[in-house]
Amino acid sequence: MSGIFHKLYDIVRKHHEIPRWYQHCRVSNNFGDRTVEPLLMDKDMSDERREQITVYNFQAETPFGWTRPECLKSLDALSKIAQHHLADGSLKGGTFAIDSGSTWWAALQEVYVAPEMEKRASDGKKKTGGLEYSKANLMVNGALSWIKKQGVFLIVTHQKKQDWAKDGPIPGQFSPRMNSKVPYIVEVRLDLQKLCSTCGSQTCESSQNHVGRRHVGRIAKFGRNTKLEGTVLENVTFELIYLLYMGEAFPDPERIKP
Numbered sequence: 001m002s003g004i005f006h007k008l009y010d011i012v013r014k015h016h017e018i019p020r021w022y023q024h025c026r027v028s029n030n031f032g033d034r035t036v037e038p039l040l041m042d043k044d045m046s047d048e049r050r051e052q053i054t055v056y057n058f059q060a061e062t063p064f065g066w067t068r069p070e071c072l073k074s075l076d077a078l079s080k081i082a083q084h085h086l087a088d089g090s091l092k093g094g095t096f097a098i099d100s101g102s103t104w105w106a107a108l109q110e111v112y113v114a115p116e117m118e119k120r121a122s123d124g125k126k127k128t129g130g131l132e133y134s135k136a137n138l139m140v141n142g143a144l145s146w147i148k149k150q151g152v153f154l155i156v157t158h159q160k161k162q163d164w165a166k167d168g169p170i171p172g173q174f175s176p177r178m179n180s181k182v183p184y185i186v187e188v189r190l191d192l193q194k195l196c197s198t199c200g201s202q203t204c205e206s207s208q209n210h211v212g213r214r215h216v217g218r219i220a221k222f223g224r225n226t227k228l229e230g231t232v233l234e235n236v237t238f239e240l241i242y243l244l245y246m247g248e249a250f251p252d253p254e255r256i257k258p
């Protein structure tokens with residue numbers, strides 16, 4: 001086994017649709033507005049597996065959203081968590097997830113971008129557009145490349161937003177909410193969708209006859225392999241993505257058994 005474990009998965013999804021991704025997770029850092037504990041109650045997951053997952057939740061203390069001190073505290077805590085779990089190599093081959101990457105990115109902006117903008121405004125200088133983002137981009141790139149170098153799989157999840165054309169929303173086409181701002185290199189990008197088993201719609205609300213949902217993942221990026229882009233996989237799992245990416249089965253299936 002070559003030991004190339006540092007794959008970065010960039011998973012675009014709506015909140016809490018795909019519990020499977022948590023089944024092989026070892027450390028989950030959740031920045032979302034809901035807790036991820038319900039995902040650990042997935043019926044397919046064994047107690048033993050569940051115990052191996054450490055979940056950290058970062059949440060705003062009030063319903064009015066994150067304050068700057070809260071953002072600062074969460075980023076500081078994330079760096080301590082990463083060092084605690086990664087620095088001694090014990091997580092090698094495990095998975096470190098940053099859940100709700102969109103909110104994580106918003107926290108970074110609040111801490112590193114907003115003060116710069118305010119300072120410029122109070123100095124009477126004009127806006128500089130993207131310039132202020134460079135510091136936050138450096139932080140993101142630095143953090144993600146350090147985590148990747150520790151020999152773990154890294155998953156970043158985002159919420160997605162509907163893509164629009166001039167005539168309205170483009171059916172079935174979504175982008176990660178942080179996509180345009182974060183330049184880091186993503187090796188695998190999956191758009192996870194929950195579709196109605198009867199009509200195939202993502203937004204089906206007919207609960208009468210339309211029971212059952214299919215979990216599918218559309219490959220938006222797969223390393224340098226452009227042939228796989230657009231491929232839709234049913235019940236996409238970590239093992240499947242690993243196999244496709246590495247060209248061999250995951251070497252230690254016991255580690256990722258639910």
Ligand SMILES: [Zn+2]
Nearest residue numbers: 196199204210
């Ligand atoms: Zn339906």
